[in-house]
Amino acid sequence: MPDTDLKKELQLDEAEKLLPLVLEIIPGHAAEGLIDIYEPGSYAAKSLRKLCEKTLNKKNLSIEEQLIVEDIKRQLDGGKLLSRGQEIEGTALEYAVSEQTEAGEKYLYVPIRAIKPQEGGGISD
Amino acid sequence: MRPNRLDRQLRIEGWNQHVLENAKVGVVGDNDLLASLYLMSASALGINHVLALAPVLDPILIAIAQKLNIRFTLIHIEGFFTHPVLAELFKDCDFIVDLSQYGLANKLLIEKAFRENTPIIRGFCYETNGRQGLNVFSYLKGREWQELEQMVSARNLPSHHFDDAVLDIIVSGIVLEETKNILMDRQPSDELISYNRKKIISPYGQPRILIVGSGALGIFVGLGLVYSGFRNLTFMDPDVVEITNLNRQVLFYDAVGTYKAQTLCGKLNTLFGTDSNAIVAYFDENSDIACYDAVFDCVDNFESRIILSEKCKHHGKMLISGGTSTDAGQVVTYNPGDDDETPAELLGLYDIVEKRNPKAYERERAACIYRPDPAVIMTNQITAGFMVDSYRRLIDGQKPANVFYDSTSSVRF
Numbered sequence: 001m002p003d004t005d006l007k008k009e010l011q012l013d014e015a016e017k018l019l020p021l022v023l024e025i026i027p028g029h030a031a032e033g034l035i036d037i038y039e040p041g042s043y044a045a046k047s048l049r050k051l052c053e054k055t056l057n058k059k060n061l062s063i064e065e066q067l068i069v070e071d072i073k074r075q076l077d078g079g080k081l082l083s084r085g086q087e088i089e090g091t092a093l094e095y096a097v098s099e100q101t102e103a104g105e106k107y108l109y110v111p112i113r114a115i116k117p118q119e120g121g122g123i124s125d
Numbered sequence: 126m127r128p129n130r131l132d133r134q135l136r137i138e139g140w141n142q143h144v145l146e147n148a149k150v151g152v153v154g155d156n157d158l159l160a161s162l163y164l165m166s167a168s169a170l171g172i173n174h175v176l177a178l179a180p181v182l183d184p185i186l187i188a189i190a191q192k193l194n195i196r197f198t199l200i201h202i203e204g205f206f207t208h209p210v211l212a213e214l215f216k217d218c219d220f221i222v223d224l225s226q227y228g229l230a231n232k233l234l235i236e237k238a239f240r241e242n243t244p245i246i247r248g249f250c251y252e253t254n255g256r257q258g259l260n261v262f263s264y265l266k267g268r269e270w271q272e273l274e275q276m277v278s279a280r281n282l283p284s285h286h287f288d289d290a291v292l293d294i295i296v297s298g299i300v301l302e303e304t305k306n307i308l309m310d311r312q313p314s315d316e317l318i319s320y321n322r323k324k325i326i327s328p329y330g331q332p333r334i335l336i337v338g339s340g341a342l343g344i345f346v347g348l349g350l351v352y353s354g355f356r357n358l359t360f361m362d363p364d365v366v367e368i369t370n371l372n373r374q375v376l377f378y379d380a381v382g383t384y385k386a387q388t389l390c391g392k393l394n395t396l397f398g399t400d401s402n403a404i405v406a407y408f409d410e411n412s413d414i415a416c417y418d419a420v421f422d423c424v425d426n427f428e429s430r431i432i433l434s435e436k437c438k439h440h441g442k443m444l445i446s447g448g449t450s451t452d453a454g455q456v457v458t459y460n461p462g463d464d465d466e467t468p469a470e471l472l473g474l475y476d477i478v479e480k481r482n483p484k485a486y487e488r489e490r491a492a493c494i495y496r497p498d499p500a501v502i503m504t505n506q507i508t509a510g511f512m513v514d515s516y517r518r519l520i521d522g523q524k525p526a527n528v529f530y531d532s533t534s535s536v537r538f
Contacts, residue, residue: 028453029534078480080473085457085527087471115529117472118448118455120500121342121425121508 021092021108022099023055025081027071028115034058034068037107038092048088048095052081052112072114079116088112130194130371131171136499137451144308145171146196151218153206153234154179157288158352159224159249161186163297168197169375169502170301176200178214179225180283185396192378193371205283206230212237220244220307222300226286231277235264242266244307247276248300250292258321259292261299263306263313272317290352291513294345295320298506302532305503316535322514327521329354333416337361337408337433338423339385341373341502342447345509346421347389348376351397353517358393358401359417361408362386373502408433414440419520421512422446427474434459434467434474443519444468447512451499454508456528458515463524471527504532511538 018040026033036055043051061069081088083095096108135142150167154160154177161183164175168190175198182201190197202214207229215221215237223234223245231247238245248261262276280286299318306313334355336343339362350358362385366377380388390403406412408429414420420442422433430446437444437459444459446468457468469475507530515525530538 029529029531029536029538031535078477080471082471082527082529085529087466113529115455115472116453117427117474117477118450118453118504119425119427120449120498121338121340121423121447121505 019098019106019108021051021096021110023051023092023110023112025052025055025072025112025114027068027075028113030068030071032068033111033113034061034065034072043092046091048083048090048092048110048112049081051092052088075114075116077116079114081112082115083110083112129368132369132372133497133500134170134372134451136497137501139309141309142171145305146173148172148308149174149176149218150304151175151215151221152177152179153221153223153225153230154182155205155225155227155283155286156180157226157286157293158183158186158290159288159293159297162290162293163222163224163300164199165190165193165375166297166301166502166506167304168194169372170305171372172197172304174198176202176214176218178202178204178206178211180205189375189378193375206233207282209233209236215243218243220246220304222304223247224249224296224300225283226278226280226288227283228278228281235273235277238264239266239269244313246300246303246307246313248296249278250287250289250296252287252324255324256321257287257289257292257324258319259296259299261296261303261314261318263303265313268315275317291349291510291517294349294352295507295510295514298503298510299537301506302503314535314537316537318535318537320538322518322525323521323523325517325521325523329517329520331355331357332418332520333357333359334419334421335359335361335414335417336421336423337429338421338425339364339389339403340370340423340425341500341505342423342449342509342512343385343421344374344376344389345506346423346447346512347393347401349510349513350516351393351399353513356399356401358390358399359404360386360390360401361404361406361412362389363405363407369497373500373505375502410436412436414442417442419443419445419516421516422468423509423512427469427478431469431474431478434469437461438467443516445512445516445519447508449500449504449508451501451504452532454504454511454528454530456508456511456515456530458519458525458527460519460524504530 021038024033245264250259386403441461518525
């Protein structure tokens with residue numbers, strides 16, 4: 001697990017704010033999640049939570065994507081969407097990190113995890 | 126008939142206790158606590174046959190291992206794995222756990238694993254360039270990957286090395302999880318399981334710490350705090366020890382029927398010379414936390430977690446909240462002045478509790494007496510280790526990320 005200094009890591013320069021946004025909603029700690037891409041100008045003014053809702057309500061999903069959405073919904077039955085272990089409040093830009101493809105194309109990436117809290121621990125289990 | 130001690134893990138779907146009981150496990154240890162912690166937890170899990178090559182094992186932890194599980198047989202050969210001929214010692218072992226800190230042993234064991242197709246689970250903690258952390262990797266023949274480079278210690282021969290008991294608690298829990306996966310023919314992680322953070326430099330002092338819940342989480346939190354040097358501990362729990370707790374509540378081997386808080390406190394005071402206290406009571410709205418500097422939430426229900434969150438927010442106390450299931454766990458911290466949200470708020474516990482039908486929930490809780498939830502040692506051990514590490518980071522002025530552990534994922538956290 002990276003030891004992230006979020007404020008430092010998440011500071012984006014103005015040019016980076018014009019990049020496409022890749023939003024990935026991951027069920028629990030699965031390796032792969034549901035990926036959605038937002039073009040520049042389509043996400044900056046919207047809250048991250050709204051973007052997540054939009055992504056989760058996407059139609060015409062492939063069978064693999066449908067399975068991932070089912071996993072996400074299982075987690076969200078008593079769980080929450082978190083980004084890097086924190087509540088998602090505000091816009092996607094506040095959570096985005098700049099990455100690039102192997103071909104050198106830059107994009108912004110926001111990983112969201114659907115996490116179900118665990119109840120057990122000690123007193124009477 | 127199987128002993129009731131293992132009842133809670135036998136309830137896990139697909140669990141195969143038989144392979145654990147009959148496995149022969151080889152362990153290569155070093156001059157530190159890690160191998161002993163692994164052996165104690167392996168014994169609790171019901172592993173019965175271990176051969177350990179290590180210069181020294183911790184007498185307290187090994188005594189606990191032997192008292193927890195009367196079928197636990199340990200052959201301890203004192204020494205270091207510094208010659209290929211020593212590999213013969215492990216010829217009957219199903220796999221080898223390499224917890225050593227010298228490259229010669231790491232390389233000899235990888236060579237043996239490659240040549241004889243014997244799985245190796247390698248785990249250790251380290252300090253380098255101002256950072257401290259841990260690595261775990263499961264090597265099976267065919268996994269001659271770049272990750273192996275990170276599994277070989279820089280120093281070739283046994284020498285003084287960094288050791289941290291709290292990181293050891295986490296490493297030994299993850300290595301035991303991989304042990305179970307290999308023995309039960311489940312896929313071990315195909316990633317390097319890794320965690321690191323800034324080196325902790327501030328002295329801890331002696332803060333007054335309240336640990337609410339003296340079950341599996343509370344015990345490993347207690348051990349982690351004691352090994353870190355904290356002495357001013359108070360344990361709170363209303364319950365008595367049951368035989369079915371003993372697959373994971375490692376300090377209660379001779380204490381069935383006694384109060385958990387009192388027993389845990391007594392064991393730590395006797396074994397480690399602490400001066401801890403016990404309160405036999407439920408934590409509720411009337412519990413007084415004013416005199417404590419930090420609170421550990423090791424309880425087993427969301428309702429109590431909400432009360433703990435609210436009280437810590439009201440009194441401005443640090444809260445380290447941990448929760449587990451058989452295959453997952455989370456650690457969420459609250460540092461007043463720094464965090465707006467409490468663990469209960471962040472995890473959405475109010476919504477969960479509100480949606481519960483109180484009567485149905487009461488019936489479920491009552492039914493648990495007869496049909497209890499499954500439980501196992503590893504997630505508790507790992508989560509508790511992260512709880513103590515997060516607390517140490519908080520008092521060092523760091524901001525620890527919340528930890529969400531999932532044993533079914535390759536990356537784990």
